[in-house]
Amino acid sequence: MRRRYTVASAMVGAVALMTLAGCTTDPSVTDSSEAPESSEEASVEWFDQALFDKQNAERTVVPEGPEGQPWLQTINAELVDTAQYASTGAKKACFANASISNPWRQTGWITMNQQLKVLQDAGVISAMETRDAQDSDDTQIADIDYFINEGNCDIFLISPNSTAAMTPAVERACDTGKPVVVFDRGVQTDCPVTFIHPIGGFAWGIDTAEFLIDNLEQGDKVVALRILPGVDVLEQRWAAAEKLFDEAGIDAVDYFTGADPAEIKKIISDELAKGDVKGIWMDAGDGAVAAIEAFEDAGADYPVMTGEDEMSFLRKWKETGLTGLAPVYSNFQWRTPLLAAQKIFAGEQVPAEWVLPQSPITAEEVDGYLALNEGMPDGHYAKFGGEDLPGYPQVWEDRVVP
């Protein structure tokens, strides 16, 4: 009896300390091999001047492609030939998904399934077998290997959980000789036929930081709310913003929140107790409402704020009339992989790196997006790009997650 308690106490103690010490076992997309050792090195490590310049330039490029269908548009595309994959008949797609554990991925996943229906009706895709890795690298590697060995797949669609860990598995998929399409987060190999993604994290960081700098004075305080460390797309957002804040003399301080609204509220309350907070910068919009409420509860003036195109933020933005910007990590990219598959099987050229447009929602545009998405739930993303798909708007309103 007593012995049991000793062991149990030790276990509880150990786990409690681990948790409190921040080793949150939430594996979502963190890649320990890439996780930086210390903050000083981190900001240097994640900042990549070449990529920064590339994405900065891409922000102003007018995308090519069909008008009104941003999910088919491309920026600075270098086309590759896909004639060797040309083939008739309905094909089976195999989709290794990192997770659907946040509202952004859920919205995209719903859109993707509606796009699938269109392509099934058109006789392009026979079926899509999907495996959800639930934010685990190991699971996703196993998923990809299962697809390779037993999936009977004609094409692999992969949304990697993390960059480095997924690279060998993606290479194994490429070795089968079948087309591989990677989207959202990247991998460290160019073996896939196409890698689909919006412009990227640096562009997000530049858009948001420039907006805050334009609307604030030198020396003003900005609180940066970040979801978690170690994910390239998120780290790049902050790396760009931090650099620009530094250069502009904005006093920016960053926190990791895990998107937990209680945590966000505490952080803002503490910062407001310390002194005026003029701006809020977020690397993702989840929890934006809690941040704004913290200002309301403290009786402070609304900050200048950048959130995301999540409906909860757009609605609160409109309601409070604050000075805001909603950066966008284009959710409509979830349509593109299946459409790319269609092009590949038709033998049409696709861009080796398919850069999709990514432009923030500004104060002038917000009313339009609010009206367009009126019945959508708070976790919906305004630029989901599914308005012309079957089931619109019911499927998105009811959050029919397949």
Added chain:
Amino acid sequence: MTAATELRPSVGQRLAGLARTLISPRGAVFLLLVVLLVAIAALNPSFAEPSQFIRFIQRVAPVAIVAIGQYFVIVGGEFDLSMGSVVTAQVVIAGNLIGQDEAKALPVLALMLGFGALIGLVNGLIVSFLKVPSFIVTLGMMLALLGAVLYWTGGAATGNPADGFREIGRGGIRGIPVIDILPWSVVILVVVLALAVWFAKRPFGRTIIALGDNPTTARFSGTRSWWVKTSTFMISSLSATVAGVLLVGYAGVHPSVGRGYEFTAITAVVLGGVVLGGGRGWVVAAAAGAFALEALFTLLNFAGVPSTYRDAVQGAIIILAVAYSATTFRARRRGRALEAPAGQSPGTPPPQAAPETSPASGAKTDDSPETPATPAPIPSTQRADNETKGGS
């Protein structure tokens, strides 16, 4: 004659007693709390303003209430690891079922309380009758609840419930002089704490401690262990439910609300000098442990510790604090017999308790006749027993 002098100690003795209490584990947490609060106020004087301070209490209220619930389970000799996910589940239930319809607030609140009690009942019955260690049962319950929440929401927020319902955690009585606003959370915390203190002093509350101290003697003394144990789990699940209601108001609906609360609560309870394994501890100290933890987090915010190694600093300080409370415990056990906190057991003359502590080896057999008779919060005989436990 001696009794009379003991009842009226001199000022010096009182001060010495107070000092001793403050460095004892039971008091250490209060000392730590005061040190942390003073440090925060020194870094940021506006924190000490009543209107700011009351906001601090408001925000600690959910954690403190969870710690109070966890106290009863721990002092009864078990663990409840499911508390955090109960909080999460309740938050999601409130968000999904109430929606924007304020009329549903009361029925859903009743449903939530019923659900909380049910979770505790299931935990308690499995621990009591299937003899599964609570560590495993509640770990399983934690995963089951998190899985259910994930299934229900797909892992994403669904939208906040009606503002009227959120007022419980977010609003308060406004227009009060000095403190400006008296948040409902603070009122609820005070009520919960008062109930807990009262309950802990009732025979049933003392039975919980006796059961945690020595289940065998508790059983021989006629305790219905299964019911006592089950009720501690129900108390903890219900307190998690109350915390969930406050958090929905304070923060809003998100599947990450409540994450890690079980460990925060356990750490708070241990910081409050409550012994893991049961049998000793004071509920007020457990609540103070929650305040000390949150004060520590706030201090790190104010001190501007960079986010990347903030967690490491937090962890180190918590280890030191818990280690301190553990070592003072041991030191005191070897040294003085009993610090006899005034008001706790005034009827027990210290000299009687003193000789029992020294023969540590024979403690186990000495227990049986002693414990059921005086299931006080700090039965001296148990110390030796606990020492062997800690040392092995």
